[in-house]
Amino acid sequence: MPLRIPEKRRIWIHVALLFILLMLAWAALGIGPTKISWGEIGQVLLDRMTFSSEKIAVDPIIWQLRLPRIVMAILVGAGLAVAGALMQGLFRNPLADPGLIGVSSGSAMGAVVGIIILPSMGLTGGWLTFAATPICAMAGGVGITFLIYQLSRVGGRIHVASMLLTGIAVNAIGGALIGLAVTKIATAEQLQSLTFWSLGSLNGILWPVVGITAIILVPGLIASMWLGRPLNAFLFGELEAYHLGVDVPFIKRLVIVISALMVGITVAFTGGIGFIGLVAPHIIRLSFGPDHRLLLPACAMSGAILLLIADTAARTIAAPAELQIGILTAIIGGPFFLMLLLKNRKELSI
């Protein structure tokens, strides 16, 4: 049973989560295949903050390898978890994970199309080299989400089986197209590997990529926080939400666009990291109930915490080699999904 937290005390949940996140980020900075003392880490950060021209030997490892990755893990974790919570509100079902219902596949398809098609049409160079992949990925995500929503809505209600089956179909098509592209059409260099698109990786994230991701994710996350009240009303059904004064068509589009943009940008740069959007909201709901005004900000932080832990493990468990992060998130997320599926069995009758 969730705890009932009075509205005034909710702020403390956020403070506690933020504290855990910051502590973990600090810990993650000190964890890695290379042994670096806390003194050296402090020195690197001090040098960077004072724009000192003298830099100690481990500066690149902290500043160019670990820190961008940690910031990216926080951003991507928060983005995926909030996107998951938004979609679960929209679909009125806790199973609506961006990876499971096909949004990630849609984005990956968009990204692959962007990588292959645009250059073949002569559209390369300049800002396009940097922007084409994320833009195509986001477009793919938004398109697929609208499609899934239309296909799984039967008579004003969300048909859960249709939603999951549409996801299976989109994932299958996406997997096939990406497989075809990776093995037959483009060079491996351009397209990354098949495992990148299916399992994801934060390996080798550079500051400019973190910057571009933040440009989309930070406004998306902030806008999401404003959607708590209307999404609460949405859980009663679209008509009920309208009766409660929610501008349903507008909110619906806003939720689809924001969540799909956030998933799209993360897929473009970090591939298909699964289950964060399922696990983070579920933990928060189990602990504090389904109120989106609490759920959305708490999800942002718990998602960041989860992905930060997963990525720190990914880069250290098999050190000096690297583990695919999707393997870790799936090991935690898969059983979660099964558990939710069992709880939702009644609704799944086709």
Next chain:
Amino acid sequence: MSQFHLKGFLTSLTMVAGLATVSAQAESQSRIVTVGGAATEIVFALGAGDQVVAVDLSSTYPAEVHELPSVGYIRNISPEGVLSMRPDLVVTTESLGPPAAKKMLKQMSVPIIWCPEPNTVEALETGLREVGAKLGESARAETIINEVKASIAETQATSENWAKRPTVVFFLAPPSASGAGRAGGKGTRSSELIHLAGGKNAVDDFENFQPMSIESLIQVNPDVIFVGVSDSHGASPQSVEAMKKLPGLAGVTAVRTGAVYGVPMDDLSFGPRLGEAVNRWHAHLAESAK
């Protein structure tokens, strides 16, 4: 709730504590990390094998490398994993991935030699020269280059006199009763090697390594079939034998004449033992060229 996160935090900390110390060993001589089979073999051939402190999974020769820590698969390298070995020099090839990690390594201050993608004799020459210059073993590098070239020239001279160039299919994994094999198409290292050995790649309607069904194999009807054999990746000698007995393949020239050979997977690394590999393949082809 907070308990959950605390637990996660502690687990991740303990997981990590034991692993962070892998690289703690003091040495005075320079430390080299090699990534890629060709890169590793070049460094060892130039006599710097005792300075190598870590390799990747695709490095399988010489046997000493199995004792060294692995920095993972060449297509999924962690930059910090490489740097954590505190290398004074990294020798690798352009095949290193993922692209983001490659880009990042190129920005780091550690000296790295990027050998060209090892798939031609010229690429091997360039790699040998660059690494030789860096290690102060240029003379030795030239010697190896000349040996390799001489050896290849010799085989090529013989195959010039063959009545015909045998057609060859190379399988990364042989077709079996349960599925298609993966054959080397145009532009692959196996294709280049077949060419150097005096044969002709029978598969030239696709690029890279692609699945090839038994039926297409019957259609192509090669004179010789090679299967890459290795303990870690690639086929086992048993699977090569099993392939010969597949129904339908009895009529294929290579099977009928017994020209199905397992060849070491290492032959494809395009390292300093390239001459050896070309000779081995050439010897097999010679049987069918008469």
Next chain:
Amino acid sequence: MLCADKVSFSYGRRTVVDNVSLAVEPGKVIAILGPNGAGKTSLFRLLSGGEEPEEGTVTLDGKPLKSFAAEALARRRSVLPQTSQLGFNFTVREVVEMGRLPHARVDKSVDEEAVVEQAMAQADIGNFAERHFLSLSGGERQRVHLARCLAQVWPGDSTPAESRYLLLDEPTNNLDISHQHTCLREARLLATKGVGVACILHDFNLALAYADTCVVLFDGMVRASGTVATALTAEVISDVFGVEATMIEHEGQRVLVTLARPD
């Protein structure tokens, strides 16, 4: 006044509401009766703004309903649906608080918590305010939704000049007989405070006891309308529902009794 003027609506070729007019007046309770499939719920959708009529207009204080923003409309009318699809485990209090959603940030002087508290007391759910919605029985859930609707049209805050409307679609569904009366007493009480109440009912006697006026629908059309005394007669009931009915009087209250018809 919430008015429907000669409205029609159809699903595909089937006309479900056919040239219906009715008015929900502030301070009055209007009952809507009719057999299954007569178009009661569809008429409600037109009144609540959930659907737009194909012909005719629905107006609120003379202004077309569609000229209102969803939130402005929600501050003035609340709808209790027949069924709800809430699948997330809110507490009862959180569900009732949802009724205050359109009022948030409008008038800070209103004590939101007090309104929620009173609405829960009136729907007789105060004793399980902290329980989880999904653990409740059908009747209890119905009362929770009623409390949510009461909270939404609660008189006395921000805009006293503007009339408010409560639309109840079969509010007595799943309720025991005592709570059926509680529910309609609350509706009645709200009416005395100036709220206009429209209520779909199946029980003629509840309509006779609590409603001022009524509309009897049959096949999408109005078969009878007016005060309950004039419109809800044994003849109309027999005619519309095809059952034999007779009116008796008990302690000054009129009661409609339906009789089994021997085959």
